[in-house]
Amino acid sequence: MQLKKLTIKNFRNFENCTINLTNKNLVFGMNDVGKSNLLYAIRMLFDTRIRNRPVDTTDFHKQNTDDNIEISCFLDISEENEYSDILIAKAENANTDFTELFEIKLTCSYNDGNSITYLYWGTESEDLLEVPSLGIRSQLDNIFHCTFIPSQNNTSNSFKDFKKELLSSHNYLENDSDIRRDIENANKAINENVAKLSSVKSMETSINQQLSLFDKGYEVQISPSNAFGDLHNNLDLYMRDNLDIEGELIYPTSGDGRIRKVMYAIISYLLKEGKNAEGKIPILLIEEPENHLFLSAQVELSKTIFSEDFNPYLFLTTHSPHLFFRISDNANLIRLYKKKNNLCAMSEMTCVPQQYNDxxxxxxxxxxxxxxxxxxxxxxxxxxxxxxxxxxxxxxxxxxxxxxxxxxxxxxxxxxxxxxxxxxxxxxxxxxxxxxxxxxxxxxxxxxxxxxxxxxxxxxxxxxxxxxxxxxxxxxxxxxxxxxxxxxxxxxxxxxxxxxxxxxxxxxxxxxxxxxxxxxxxxxxxxxxxxxxxxxxxxxxxxxxxxxxxxxxxxxxxxxxxxxxxxxxxxxxxxxxxxxxxx
Structure with a gap:
């Protein structure tokens, strides 16, 4: 599956814009040209949490609520691969003509103070069909997994979400069974000893004395509840300083710079090992990752996300030239700029001819x-x-x-x-x-x-x-x-x-x-x-x-x-x- 183009109409500072896409897209431009709005438009299409938020009049271009907001992404599914197969298998009622682009379209209208949003899909030249609704979600949400990494706001909260997703993402292997049994037996012995503590017995006796005044038919027993039903529920992330000679200095992850690096590592793992296993198509949106990263770390991040092993469909906004230092062939550069107070968008593939590889x-x-x-x-x-x-x-x-x-x-x-x-x-x-x-x-x-x-x-x-x-x-x-x-x-x-x-x-x-x-x-x-x-x-x-x-x-x-x-x-x-x- 290949991303081919994106059209945005009547949304914020986009009056009517078509942008050519590929599977890895770098979006750049000066301040206030619409980079964040572009990412938000993509999230409206692929992220149910954003799609279900109310749309205000200010979300319409120049508050023109007479026309609908329209956001469409066009995909080439003619090439047979795992992501094309996922879309074709789950698109259900949609037309999937391999000779034409597949369109996913969001429309939003505004009437009497209320916004109404619809999703459609199908072959580009055919009449699009409405995407089946699944309550507040849609069938589209069973196909795509959209991950957004903000520039600097709420870094800690975002990290907690990704950390929770990582630590709950696991599959037990057969050779873990003996270790799990040993942990369960050890945990049972610990719980039995905790229940014998005099402070626990004193609380238990006092509660039962009060309870007997109301009902002598039963009593309570106080026991620890930290049974390891799922061993991963009690995991957390710590970081060891590799420069420490003894290797014993361990502390929880902290600091935006350190958190951001670990977060990218987690996301890379989840998109390669976690979400693919769930049968979803990963879309990754990164907003200005240069914040809180030194220049060398920006170059390394560029090297990571443009490697062949990094599989998600990528949109990255940036002000930093260092994010371009390891850009791969066939990545797409999208420049947003203003000309005579109108927003313009230009995209260009970076194809370096073979003779210039050196x-x-x-x-x-x-x-x-x-x-x-x-x-x-x-x-x-x-x-x-x-x-x-x-x-x-x-x-x-x-x-x-x-x-x-x-x-x-x-x-x-x-x-x-x-x-x-x-x-x-x-x-x-x-x-x-x-x-x-x-x-x-x-x-x-x-x-x-x-x-x-x-x-x-x-x-x-x-x-x-x-x-x-x-x-x-x-x-x-x-x-x-x-x-x-x-x-x-x-x-x-x-x-x-x-x-x-x-x-x-x-x-x-x-x-x-x-x-x-x-x-x-x-x-x-x-x-x-x-x-x-x-x-x-x-x-x-x-x-x-x-x-x-x-x-x-x-x-x-x-x-x-x-x-x-x-x-x-x-x-x-x-x-x-x-x-x-x-x-």
Whole structure:
């Protein structure tokens, strides 16, 4: 069974929204864009405790009670697996056409101060049938088990509920029978001794004396009631500090951070061992788990929930990029954001091509930094990032809701595809790289390929959602070929700039040398020095480090009025003005 899409209409800040889904979904966005409302909508559909709560006028979008609230989840049950089998077997009267999506729909109307909620299900294109009611529950509640973990409120109460569920979830094995018998005999002996205590006998005698005044036909006997009918009823959770040398320091679980980690471990166990055994489909909703977790614990949680062994259908809301660090292929990123005061939702699958497996962690970790802003400038290396951030900060430019991200040499395509698909504006600054082609036996003419230009064309193809022709190889001398690209493709390069893709004339170092316009030193001398140790030398440059900069370069830089403004105003660095919104 695969989750395919969710539609929400007329509910809170969702006027009419469709979100593509997969089985593991990360929901992110700034504050007050509806992340909690999205989780609540899912709970209304799958959690009977939420579904049976009264709906108020404020739950309707802009309090429009003339229209119904509608929440639908669409499932693909064509693939044969245990969860598809559970749904098909228990859906009873519903149509289950394997060639179409299966829809589960909630509607809520409001009349005369009262709300009325109905559940429907069936094949998407057919008339839906009402889900059979089982009192305050429905047949849907016999199919799905919805677990919600709040962000920080009521952590202790939630933990108590999960702990109780864990400790009551068990099956006795045959080899436990002798141990259980020994426990029962020992418990019986303890109870007999407790009953012999003088304090117990004194209470028993006094009560029976008073009772005889009313009725001499019977008397009471006081005995312990702690018989182990179910041994697990007397269990509790304690935690041992593994750093304790003796290993004897044991204390009850306490503290939100510790409780939350243990709670995730319990839930993982219950969803794998407990709920599956009951024949229910597990749906797990986690709200901002980064609260009370250190960064390393957030990364470990990400690793756990995106592992192949973690089976529940997942919705997780977060503000933390660290929850994306171990995200699996085919997980779904759902970005909620506001545009012109209207709520927008974009979802995008994170599919990392096989050839980039070696760079997967680099890709996802740097990608995660870009998900919480409105505009991103992607650059090839750390030197560009260092220089560009220094220029903007030196000029006091507002970098709120924008980010400059180095992709560390990893292909731009994946970043642009995912970020563009999530509605995040993406700018790219890349080098005009030239590749010398291999000379074949049949043709000894040396040719070159414009891989930098071709890279830009491929990115524009993603942005425009159409294919463009890349540059053919030409038999031109190396530098002439690059000049040919800049001159002959000027119209295309200008068009790409308008789309946020900026191609250097050569590379960062050459662009910077042109912008600084050295008078007393040769441009090549400066470029060779800067390319020697790119990041280190760029740092010496922007900090005007007299001890590390070559003396002639230092003297000319000091003499310049405003280096940052010079770079910012140069046409080769127009991407910076575009990033911060300067005309």
């Amino acid at each position: 760079y997967k962690n680099i890709l996802l970790e740097s990608l995660a930094q870009c998900l919480f802003v409105d505009k991103v400038l992607l650059v090839e290396g750390e030197s560009e990032k260092l220089l560009f951030e220094w220029v903007l900060d030196s000029l006091g430019k507002n970098r709120q809701n924008v980010i400059i991200q180095s992709i560390l040499g990893v292909n731009f395509t994946n970043y642009v595809k995912i970020l563009n698909g999530l509605g995040i504006e993406v700018l790219v600054k890349t080098d005009n790289d030239i590749k010398k082609n291999r000379v074949s036996e049949n043709n000894s003419t040396q040719t070159f390929s414009a891989i930098g230009y071709n890279r830009c064309i491929s990115l524009i193809s993603i942005k425009d959602k159409k294919d463009y022709v890349t540059q053919e190889s030409l038999a031109l001398e190396y530098n002439l070929f690059r000049e040919h690209i800049i001159i002959k493709k000027a119209n295309e390069i200008n068009y790409m700039k308008g789309k946020g893709v900026f191609l250097s004339k050569i590379d960062l170092e050459n662009d910077l040398a042109e912008a600084l316009n050295f008078q007393t030193i040769d441009k090549k001398e400066f470029i060779d020095w800067l390319q020697g140790k790119k990041w280190h030398h760029m740092w010496y440059l922007i900090t005007l480090n007299e001890d590390e900069l070559p003396s002639r370069i230092y003297e000319e830089l000091v003499a310049k009025a405003n280096i940052a403004q010079t770079i910012y105003d140069n046409e080769d660095f127009f991407c910076l003005k575009e990033l911060v919104g300067d005309d």
